[in-house]
Amino acid sequence: MKTTASSEMEMIELLYSLGIPAEAVLVSRHGKLFPETAQISKSGEAEIIFYKHKPPQFRPGEPPSHWKRAAYSPNCAYCKSAPAVYLPYAAQHLCPKHFRRLFEKRVKRTVRSYGMVKKGERAGVALSGGKDSYSLLHALISLREALPFELVAITVDEGIPGYRNRAIEVSKKRCRELGIEQHIYSFREEHGKTIEEIADQGKENPCSYCGVLRRKILNSKARELGLDKIAIGHNLDDVAQTAMLNLIRNEPLRFARFNEPLIENEKLIPRIRPLRDIREKEVAAYAFLHGHNYDSGRCPHAATALRWSVRHELNSLEDQYPGTKSRIASSFNTLQGIVKDSLKEKRLELNECRICGEPCSEEVCMACKMLSDL
Ligand SMILES: [Zn+2]
Ligand SMILES: [Zn+2]
Structure with missing residues (x-):
């Protein structure tokens, strides 16, 4: 899921509105990965790809449809335990083991x-x-x-x-x-x-x-x-x-x-x-x-525009x-x-x-x- 937040506070509020505990996500911004929101600096695109404790809950109409489908049965697709990763193309949540x-x-x-x-x-x-x-x-x-x-x-x-x-x-x-x-x-x-x-x-x-x-x-x-x-x-x-x-x-x-x-x-x-x-x-x-x-x-020299x-x-x-x-x-x-x-x-x-x-x-x-x- 892609979203923008202009400050750490906004990011925490956004996560809160999605029902995700802020300390439990791995966020990527400009291609970088952040295990904690504390490391999110000002502005920029952030992408949530990982959650440790609780999967996100959406209000109808908010997320893309493939998110919604999976969000309504937010357990690991194989063992029904708490999921850690969501695979959008398969509409599947998975626990760490699976x-x-x-x-x-x-x-x-x-x-x-x-x-x-x-x-x-x-x-x-x-x-x-x-x-x-x-x-x-x-x-x-x-x-x-x-x-x-x-x-x-x-x-x-x-x-x-x-x-x-x-x-x-x-x-x-x-x-x-x-x-x-x-x-x-x-x-x-x-x-x-x-x-x-x-x-x-x-x-x-x-x-x-x-x-x-x-x-x-x-x-x-x-x-x-x-x-x-x-x-x-x-x-x-x-x-x-x-x-x-x-x-x-x-x-x-x-x-x-x-x-x-x-x-x-x-x-x-x-x-x-x-x-x-x-x-x-x-x-x-x-x-x-x-x-x-x-x-x-x-890398400070990295990747061409x-x-x-x-x-x-x-x-x-x-x-x-x-x-x-x-x-x-x-x-x-x-x-x-x-x-x-x-x-x-x-x-x-x-x-x-x-x-x-x-x-x-x-x-x-x-x-x-x-x-x-x-
Ligand atoms: Zn599992
Ligand atoms: Zn040579």
Whole structure:
């Protein structure tokens, strides 16, 4: 449900009028998640996605119809106990236990249907400490009960003061608690510069540097660690946004590879996205249920204005037509398959970067090009 409140007081009143105890909700505003209303600052859009104690009660005519239907039988759809999460597209309330079960079942289905991980393989999860990778870590741990495989965590420290430090602490603590082997690499040590320093040099789009340089660390370190796969925390929203962005920017090949090489190469460790079929809000709720209540906020350099608009439009379409994001992701997936098949016949091959030896399509890889440019 989407609503606007111009102050904390207004938000509390609004929650009260909806019958939701203010301390019991997780609120997202401008894409950030807040476990408490106390953290809501002035103005802005807020979206309630999670409630701990009592589901919202509506007066007729207020909420969208799919909310109303579920609001009249506000128990967990499976066990009739107190619900914690509401899924609008299914008009279902779920208790924490059944929500977690559904979430893990979906991840398992995604992993199986794409053949993402096989029994006995060694997979690394790219763990930033944010909600997505935190959920991914937990979902993969649960998956190991049915499908035994080795799991380690790789954390990349880009060097963004205040933004990344705390997330890294969250990730370290969680890995210790779960007994997961964690490897941490920094931009400073691997590339000689933090992303902050790159941004300070006046580079127009530090995000593109960040993405390329991070991918290079992940791939080369995954190879060193003998990993078969690298798991990335991209969710359904990320996939749908990327698909739309590539259409808008007229970048069909990028669209087809989704930041992936279209050509296989033994030096490229395959990247998998086990959360690709799950909505961002549910990923956040799953992380929250596993004790993740830290809001990393938005990276100070983050997301271009265009991605931000696409995200906003997709959220509003999803509200009006539940299932929109899934349908976009699935047509994108179909097209990706067609492009990949057509390229297979061409038998393209990759070179090795003249400077660092990483596989790339030109003489020098993108990361080395960027670094020599600094
Ligand atoms: Zn239940
Ligand atoms: Zn290179």
